[in-house]
Amino acid sequence: MKNFLKKMLIAGAVLAATIAIGMNRQQTVSAAQANNGVSDNGWLHVEGTQLTNEYGAPVTLHGMSTHGIMWFPQFSGQTAADAVAEAGGNLFRVAMYTDEYAGYVSNPQAAKDQMYESVDAAIADDMYVIIDWHVLNQLNGDFHNDAAVDFFNEVSAHYANTPNVLYEICNEPNDGSGNNSWSGTIKPYAEQVIPVIRANSPNSIAIVGTPTWSQEVDTATADPLDYSNVMYTLHFYAGTHFQWLRDKAQTALDRGYAIFVTEWGTCDASGNGGMNLTEAQNWIDFMNEKNISWANWSFCNKGESASALQTWVTEDDIRDGVQDYELTESGAFVFANLRTETKVSYDYSLVYDNAYYAAHNPDVAKAYNNDSAKMFQHFVKYGIKEGRKANLTFDVKYYQANNTDLKNAYGDNWEAYFKHFMKYGVTEGRKSSVIYNGRYYVQKNNDLKSAFGTDYLRLYKHFMNYGMKEGRVASADFNIVIYLNNYPDLYKAYGNNKAAYYRHFVNYGIKEGRTATVRKSNYWYGTDYSAVYSYEFYIVKRPDVAKAFNYDRELVFEHFVKYGMDEGSQASASFNPAVYKSKYTDLRNAFGNSSRRYYMHYLNYGIKEGRSAV
Numbered sequence: 018m019k020n021f022l023k024k025m026l027i028a029g030a031v032l033a034a035t036i037a038i039g040m041n042r043q044q045t046v047s048a049a050q051a052n053n054g055v056s057d058n059g060w061l062h063v064e065g066t067q068l069t070n071e072y073g074a075p076v077t078l079h080g081m082s083t084h085g086i087m088w089f090p091q092f093s094g095q096t097a098a099d100a101v102a103e104a105g106g107n108l109f110r111v112a113m114y115t116d117e118y119a120g121y122v123s124n125p126q127a128a129k130d131q132m133y134e135s136v137d138a139a140i141a142d143d144m145y146v147i148i149d150w151h152v153l154n155q156l157n158g159d160f161h162n163d164a165a166v167d168f169f170n171e172v173s174a175h176y177a178n179t180p181n182v183l184y185e186i187c188n189e190p191n192d193g194s195g196n197n198s199w200s201g202t203i204k205p206y207a208e209q210v211i212p213v214i215r216a217n218s219p220n221s222i223a224i225v226g227t228p229t230w231s232q233e234v235d236t237a238t239a240d241p242l243d244y245s246n247v248m249y250t251l252h253f254y255a256g257t258h259f260q261w262l263r264d265k266a267q268t269a270l271d272r273g274y275a276i277f278v279t280e281w282g283t284c285d286a287s288g289n290g291g292m293n294l295t296e297a298q299n300w301i302d303f304m305n306e307k308n309i310s311w312a313n314w315s316f317c318n319k320g321e322s323a324s325a326l327q328t329w330v331t332e333d334d335i336r337d338g339v340q341d342y343e344l345t346e347s348g349a350f351v352f353a354n355l356r357t358e359t360k361v362s363y364d365y366s367l368v369y370d371n372a373y374y375a376a377h378n379p380d381v382a383k384a385y386n387n388d389s390a391k392m393f394q395h396f397v398k399y400g401i402k403e404g405r406k407a408n409l410t411f412d413v414k415y416y417q418a419n420n421t422d423l424k425n426a427y428g429d430n431w432e433a434y435f436k437h438f439m440k441y442g443v444t445e446g447r448k449s450s451v452i453y454n455g456r457y458y459v460q461k462n463n464d465l466k467s468a469f470g471t472d473y474l475r476l477y478k479h480f481m482n483y484g485m486k487e488g489r490v491a492s493a494d495f496n497i498v499i500y501l502n503n504y505p506d507l508y509k510a511y512g513n514n515k516a517a518y519y520r521h522f523v524n525y526g527i528k529e530g531r532t533a534t535v536r537k538s539n540y541w542y543g544t545d546y547s548a549v550y551s552y553e554f555y556i557v558k559r560p561d562v563a564k565a566f567n568y569d570r571e572l573v574f575e576h577f578v579k580y581g582m583d584e585g586s587q588a589s590a591s592f593n594p595a596v597y598k599s600k601y602t603d604l605r606n607a608f609g610n611s612s613r614r615y616y617m618h619y620l621n622y623g624i625k626e627g628r629s630a631v
Contacts, residue, residue: 080108
């Protein structure tokens with residue numbers, strides 16, 4: 018069976034993702050998985066003319082539209098979704114007719130049941146899915162408004178937390194006579210429906226049909242809707258619609274609005290006329306150039322030119338994906354263009370923290386009144402190009418200076434360094450800041466090596482979320498224990514708030530000339546051990562310790578504090594714990610054989626009391 022092994026390997030991951038959706042209806046678990054799908058891109062949003070993923074990177078959706086789901090259920094369920102996903106699509110459009118035979122108006126429950134099955138099938142395949150309120154030839158702006166409000170209220174509540182779903186609220190809102198104008202009927206309808214969707218699912222995208230079979234995107238964008246995350250529908254058929262319609266599309270784009278080709282065909286507008294693949298390629302080139310997402314009409318075996326499947330193809334035939342010989346001329350052309358270009362889905366959380374960005378870029382915080390969404394968009398659009406500081410663990414100038422190969426390649430192109438780190442550097446364990454080096458982190462933390470191996474992405478996230486709080490050493494350039502012990506003022510200020518020392522060193526310590534690699538004192542978490550400890554004396558008395566730690570000053574001192582005192586090891590010419598114990602009966606009665614307590618008594622009281630320890 019085709020791709021059987023691949024299917025079995027990813028089935029478990031798809032199952033986990035499906036369960037996580039937390040939906041009320043029972044999900045079908047599929048073994049197919051979309052290319053460049055939801056797991057790569059997350060929640061989509063509209064930024065200017067572009068559909069972008071949740072990380073701010075442009076993304077395009079390419080896929081297939083079903084025909085009427087009540088008429089071709091065998092090509093709108095899980096088998097069909099699997100076939101589209103395996104062919105490389107990341108979009109499945111579910112066309113639910115309203116007026117026609119067995120449509121929603123006459124049979125709402127049956128239509129909804131088939132719709133839910135189709136949408137859930139796409140979700141199981143990690144695809145984005147359009148729920149299409151498929152109106153045609155509605156007179157005088159009657160798009161079954163009340164029914165549409167009820168329908169979209171139900172489905173948007175059902176899929177409120179599901180990033181896969183986009184809502185196409187009116188397919189082709191026209192009556193063929195010009196009665197359904199944009200400003201007079203279509204826009205007011207959209208202003209009824211969109212708020213209902215947004216009340217349940219604030220981040221979901223609404224796609225709005227335009228006059229004349231969804232061709233007049235220029236008319237619609239001359240009087241645009243006042244909502245974010247809105248796209249305007251453009252439909253074309255290559256045998257009927259030529260450069261003049263692309264000009265309309267360009268007008269909408271020039272005005273700064275996003276369009277979505279939710280339906281297009283390779284033939285004429287009847288769906289059953291002659292093919293024009295030359296013009297279809299012109300459209301493909303235009304959409305690719307403009308990053309316009311699309312769904313082709315249609316994935317079914319209906320005997321018409323626009324169908325992707327041969328008339329004899331059955332649901333069983335495509336259970337292992339669509340074979341070339343099962344495609345029509347139109348289907349072969351579309352499937353050859355179906356796979357989306359894999360775009361990098363940058364995880365900006367690796368290099369961006371909103372509070373940090375606001376604190377270190379007060380001009381941005383002031384300009385956007387500390388609006389977190391706007392500040393993030395500023396960072397993506399401008400901040401990375403300007404090399405601005407955006408979090409504690411990634412310093413773009415440090416990254417440049419400590420990765421010579423990148424400096425030779427990128428010079429002062431700050432954006433290139435940010436994107437390199439997110440795409441490659443973090444997984445390679447590269448030095449990203451003065452406080453973090455992935456390879457050093459795993460070398461110095463054996464428990465993390467056991468847990469994560471050399472999965473440097475997980476190690477980096479561990480350091481960001483836990484390592485600093487735990488006071489872990491992650492760089493040869495910064496040792497938190499040395500830093501806090503070198504500077505009693507910092508310990509007095511921060512105590513055991515370990516993450517604060519990392520922040521202080523990055524934000525102030527370096528500028529102040531403070532050192533975090535060479536011990537300058539015998540402090541250990543607020544206590545000065547100078548009166549009882551000397552490194553030079555201790556390594557002579559305890560050569561076993563010196564050898565075990567390769568004469569590392571920090572580790573030798575740490576051994577003394579944690580173990581040497583308990584063992585009664587003398588570490589200074591000025592203090593012998595055995596002598597101190599033997600001299601003072603009151604201390605022997607109080608402390609017995611607890612060697613550590615003699616050290617601590619001498620430090621805290623004995624010196625002030627004039628007691629001798631030699």
